[in-house]
Amino acid sequence: xxxxxxxxxxxxxxxxxxxxxxxxxxxxxxxxxxxxxxxxxxxxxxxxxxxxxxxxxxxxxxxxxxxxxxxxxxxxxxxxxxxxxxxxxxxxxxxxxxxxxxxxxxxxxxxxxxxxxxxxxxxxxxxxxxxxxxxxxxxxxxxxxxxxxxxxxxxxxxxxxxxxxxxxxxxxxxxxxxxxxxxxxxxxxxxxxxxxxxxxxxxxxxxxxxxxxxxxxxxxxxxxxxxxxxxxxxxxxxxxxxxxxxxxxxxxxxxxxxxxxxxxxxxxxxxxxxxxxxxxxxxxxxxxxxxxxxxxxxxxxxxxxxxxxxxxxxxxxxxxxxxxxxxxxxxxxxxxxxxxxxxxxxxxxxxxxxxxxxxxxxxxxxxxxxxxxxxxxxxxxxxxxxxxxxxxxxxxxxxx
Amino acid sequence: xxxxxxxxxxxxxxxxxxxxxxxxxxxxxxxxxxxxxxxxxxxxxxxxxxxxxxxxxxxxxxxxxxxxxxxxxxxxxxxxxxxxxxxxxxxxxxxxxxxxxxxxxxxxxxxxxxxxxxxxxxxxxxxxxxxxxxxxxxxxxxxxxxxxxxxxxxxxxxxxxxxxxxxxxxxxxxxxxxxxxxxxxxxxxxxxxxxxxxxxxxxxxxxxxxxxxxxxxxxxxxxxxxxxxxxxxxxxxxxxxxxxxxxxxxxxxxxxxxxxxxxxxxxxxxxxxxxxxxxxxxxxxxxxxxxxxx
Numbered sequence: 001x002x003x004x005x006x007x008x009x010x011x012x013x014x015x016x017x018x019x020x021x022x023x024x025x026x027x028x029x030x031x032x033x034x035x036x037x038x039x040x041x042x043x044x045x046x047x048x049x050x051x052x053x054x055x056x057x058x059x060x061x062x063x064x065x066x067x068x069x070x071x072x073x074x075x076x077x078x079x080x081x082x083x084x085x086x087x088x089x090x091x092x093x094x095x096x097x098x099x100x101x102x103x104x105x106x107x108x109x110x111x112x113x114x115x116x117x118x119x120x121x122x123x124x125x126x127x128x129x130x131x132x133x134x135x136x137x138x139x140x141x142x143x144x145x146x147x148x149x150x151x152x153x154x155x156x157x158x159x160x161x162x163x164x165x166x167x168x169x170x171x172x173x174x175x176x177x178x179x180x181x182x183x184x185x186x187x188x189x190x191x192x193x194x195x196x197x198x199x200x201x202x203x204x205x206x207x208x209x210x211x212x213x214x215x216x217x218x219x220x221x222x223x224x225x226x227x228x229x230x231x232x233x234x235x236x237x238x239x240x241x242x243x244x245x246x247x248x249x250x251x252x253x254x255x256x257x258x259x260x261x262x263x264x265x266x267x268x269x270x271x272x273x274x275x276x277x278x279x280x281x282x283x284x285x286x287x288x289x290x291x292x293x294x295x296x297x298x299x300x301x302x303x304x305x306x307x308x309x310x311x312x313x314x315x316x317x318x319x320x321x322x323x324x325x326x327x328x329x330x331x332x333x334x335x336x337x338x339x340x341x342x343x344x345x346x347x348x349x350x351x352x353x354x355x356x357x358x359x360x361x362x363x364x365x366x367x368x369x370x371x372x373x374x375x376x377x378x379x380x381x382x383x384x385x386x387x388x389x390x391x392x393x394x395x396x397x398x399x400x
Numbered sequence: 401x402x403x404x405x406x407x408x409x410x411x412x413x414x415x416x417x418x419x420x421x422x423x424x425x426x427x428x429x430x431x432x433x434x435x436x437x438x439x440x441x442x443x444x445x446x447x448x449x450x451x452x453x454x455x456x457x458x459x460x461x462x463x464x465x466x467x468x469x470x471x472x473x474x475x476x477x478x479x480x481x482x483x484x485x486x487x488x489x490x491x492x493x494x495x496x497x498x499x500x501x502x503x504x505x506x507x508x509x510x511x512x513x514x515x516x517x518x519x520x521x522x523x524x525x526x527x528x529x530x531x532x533x534x535x536x537x538x539x540x541x542x543x544x545x546x547x548x549x550x551x552x553x554x555x556x557x558x559x560x561x562x563x564x565x566x567x568x569x570x571x572x573x574x575x576x577x578x579x580x581x582x583x584x585x586x587x588x589x590x591x592x593x594x595x596x597x598x599x600x601x602x603x604x605x606x607x608x609x610x611x612x613x614x615x616x617x618x619x620x621x622x623x624x625x626x627x628x629x630x631x632x633x634x635x636x637x638x639x640x641x642x643x644x645x646x647x648x649x650x651x652x653x654x655x656x657x658x659x660x661x662x663x664x665x666x667x668x669x670x671x672x673x674x675x676x677x678x679x680x681x682x683x684x685x686x687x688x689x690x691x692x693x694x
Contacts (some may be wrong), residue, residue: 040505040621043621044515206666209665212670213559214409214653216406216410217659220406247543247558248543266518270517270521323466
């Protein structure tokens with residue numbers, strides 16, 4: 001999928017919706033503001049989210065739009081590129097609220113930017129659905145307009161630590177290398193807690209700076225600490241480099257966990273055989289099996305529709321992009337109105353059965369209602385190893 | 401043993417840094433142009449190597465001279481058509497020009513190659529030299545691809561050195577570096593020398609990109625990181641000399657490696673920048689800084 005195709009897709013979708021809109025010009029579309037990192041370091045993720053949004057929007061509009069009481073209203077998404085710069089995301093959220101006067105907003109990418117932009121949403125009382133904010137720190141400001149579809153970071157570290165404890169009793173020593181950034185660092189700290197809770201010894205815990213081009217020193221120290229389980233957090237470029245340099249230094253371990261990247265096909269393509277047996281956790285995977293009452297019908301159907309449109313299997317970032325759309329749609333339909341207060345009330349009540357999983361939010365707006373799957377790369381493919389009901393294989397030990 | 405391993409890591413990294421910086425240093429030193437395009441040229445070289453490997457099966461090390469050739473031609477064209485028009489202008493103008501061109505090239509690569517991160521995964525991988533296999537008491541390890549990339553980079557640097565010392569074009573470049581007006585009076589066609597120098601800088605960037613493609617992830621916007629390193633190395637080592645880029649690169653590599661060990665990985669840059677600031681205060685020409693190239 002390249003940007004050119006995305007642009008063409010967006011254009012085609014816009015033209016299509018314009019035609020449909022012409023037919024029922026009486027009702028104005030529901031406008032949703034979406035600041036995204038379409039260029040810059042986070043652009044791969046930004047493009048993935050946009051694909052998720054677009055699939056939801058096109059599916060809804062093809063069905064005539066969102067049912068608001070007795071009328072159907074089309075969806076229009078107003079995109080801005082914040083170039084992977086958080087301050088710009090905040091400015092653009094402000095512009096969406098005051099200048100474009102959108103009805104609702106989707107959050108920018110990642111915990112840090114979501115927390116920053118949620119301040120704008122709160123000030124203008126616009127419900128903001130955050131697709132990729134998992135750190136609990138994002139939700140600690142007591143805001144009433146922020147709703148995130150990712151469960152907290154400890155829902156990734158806890159099951160992983162459980163599996164390691166159960167399947168790899170020889171694992172005693174843990175090394176953690178975390179990117180010094182809101183979400184990756186918070187996640188690293190959760191892994192530290194989860195490890196200690198199970199009596200594992202954390203022999204190394206260090207942070208690395210954003211844009212680090214070399215991890216050899218940290219990894220040399222990790223090697224000297226002789227860990228059985230190595231955990232690295234960061235984004236895709238960091239983790240490709242770390243995995244490569246682990247091999248450069250001849251580091252072997254019983255288990256290697258990397259979050260967030262191995263769930264993406266790009267990671268497997270870029271690391272080749274080094275990806276083998278790397279474990280990761282993620283909030284969604286094409287293997288999950290949820291029946292839903294949303295516009296997609298089920299996770300399986302969602303994957304099919306995504307594949308038809310983009311010629312690739314959806315990953316969790318694509319899926320969470322669509323998930324914020326379906327939750328907003330269900331909330332509007334239940335409220336029977338686009339009145340922000342009424343929609344906010346239905347969001348607070350929760351109980352949305354979506355293809356992404358059952359979604360209900362806690363008191364501060366973070367999803368608490370589903371179990372994120374644990375994944376391992378086996379034979380160049382992502383295989384779900386937890387939870388039991390959807391697993392496609394068991395944990396394999398040994399990363400070399 | 402830990403310190404020796406860190407030193408090895410640092411020297412290998414430093415060799416790669418030198419290979420990133422040498423073309424940048426040449427252009428800055430001779431043309432007095434701070435070429436912001438340099439990082440993007442490296443990325444372009446890496447992409448060419450990536451597609452040559454995945455599409456045609458040509459090994460990046462074999463492909464490096466071709467990447468250099470392609471970038472040489474591109475660099476020559478850019479200098480002749482754009483930069484020569486503003487070469488006499490103050491340094492800020494050429495800096496802004498190359499900055500604009502870098503934005504253009506970066507976004508062009510973003511559209512053509514997409515934002516995905518890629519990497520050349522050599523099949524089979526080159527592996528490592530594990531000294532503990534032969535000498536059980538010596539627990540040291542050297543990654544072969546880094547070593548090979550560094551050695552090939554040194555070959556390119558040596559070629560540049562030879563070219564500057566022993567060819568007519570090379571002597572002309574050095575002459576222009578020393579005094580561009582005197583060189584003109586001696587019959588040197590400075591316009592052509594500028595174009596060749598810039599093209600050589602681009603060629604070295606292209607070769608560096610190809611050599612780094614099995615080591616670092618490739619993405620359209622990685623250029624700024626390389627550019628930042630090239631900057632620091634030039635100031636550390638001294639501007640516009642082959643030996644300066646080499647020494648600067650090695651010093652930075654070793655400093656970052658020990659910085660990460662002593663102060664934690666998140667502060668590895670702190671140490672190198674502290675040294676940089678001290679050098680700027682006490683030895684502004686850099687470690688090897690002197691007038692005259694080579």
